[in-house]
Amino acid sequence: MQQTKELNALFTLIDDPDVEVYSHVSERIVDFGKAIIPNLENLWENTLSEEVQDRIANLIHRLHFTDLKHDLIEWRDSGQHDLLFGALLIAKYQYPDLQTTPVLQEIEKIRRNVWLELNSYLTPLEQANVLSSIMYNYYSLKGGEVSYNKPDEFFVNKVLATKQGNAITNGIIYQVMCELLDINARVINIPKQFIVAFFQDDYDESTYIGHPQNKILFFVDATTGQAHSHNDIENYFKRIGATPIKAHYKPISHKRSLQILLEELSKCYHLPSNETMRNELQELVELLDA
Known part of the structure; x- marks a missing residue:
């Protein structure tokens, strides 16, 4: 964005100690939208005061977050609810400058390798074994229990780059693969x-x-790709002392998958200093409910 007299005036007031003045200035800056981000980044690079740099960084984050909310609303209100695209939007919370092309190329590489091994004569279990073998053995995707000390495991771009995810992100990638390959499998x-x-x-x-439940053939733990029988799931319910009901076996929507991803991600930011991040992630959860 071209530097104007108004922008110059606003930028000179970013360091104003008066909270009310700074509040007015920050709101006006945010009103310019994300086009102003390069100007703010240039200002940050040429500012010596750490306090002012923090204010600039906060303004940049607010602009990215506003843009993310707009994109997530568009995703929510679309008829498609593309799961991978939704998960990439969530990743932009932490990585606002994320380039999606490398991620899509990685997904296509996995899909093609699986597709080459599939044929119409395979049973669903054999299809699952092929998919799991490619993802977890050939591609070396790893998974573990959800850890709130590892926020990067909640972002699909980082999971595909490091090949280390958790139950949720691995599950999202697994379901994306099934959808791309026309396999009738859902979380x-x-x-x-x-x-x-x-x-x-x-x-x-x-x-x-x-x-x-009567229509389910078997289950796959996307953390590892291991297949499980109905007896395995029934034994799990016994271990946790819960009674299985019809709703447990219904596919969850892509919106709900993203909400679970956001809810669990927010638990990574449990320190008092991260309250703003927790609140923002909860705001995104509620936005998907609208």
Whole structure:
């Protein structure tokens, strides 16, 4: 954005000690939108005061966050709800300058390797074994329990770059693969888990009125790619002292997957100094509910 007299005047007031003055100045700067970010970055580089640099950094973050909210609202209100695109939007919370092309290329590389190994004669379990073998053995994707000391494991761009994720991000990548390969598998609502269920080909959640468990062939733990039987899931419910109900076996929406991702990510920022980040992530959760 071209530097104007108004911008110059506003920038000279960023260091004003009067809270009310700074509040007015910051709101006016944010009103310019993300086009002003390069100007702010240049100002940051040429500022010696750490306090003023912090204020500039905060303004840049506010502009990125406002832009992210706009994009997430567009995603929410679209008819597609592309899961990968939604997860990449969440990654832009931490990495606002994220370039999505390398991520899409990595996803396409995995998809193509799996596709080359699939054929119409494979059973769903054999398809799952091929997918898991490519993702976790050939591609070397690793997964572990959700750790609130490792926020990067909640961002799909970092997971694909480092090949280290958690149950949620690995599950999102696994479901994205299934969708790209026309495999009828979805994340379901098992408590404290992010489990992918492989459904019979004729299962359609919008029309099927029976118990969805009856249409599930088997389950896959996307943390490791290991397949599980119905007995395995029933034993899990016994271990946690819960009674399985119909809702547990229903596929969760892509919006809900992103909400879970955001809710769990927010727990990484548990220190009092990170209260703003927790509040912002909760704001994104609620925005997806609207």
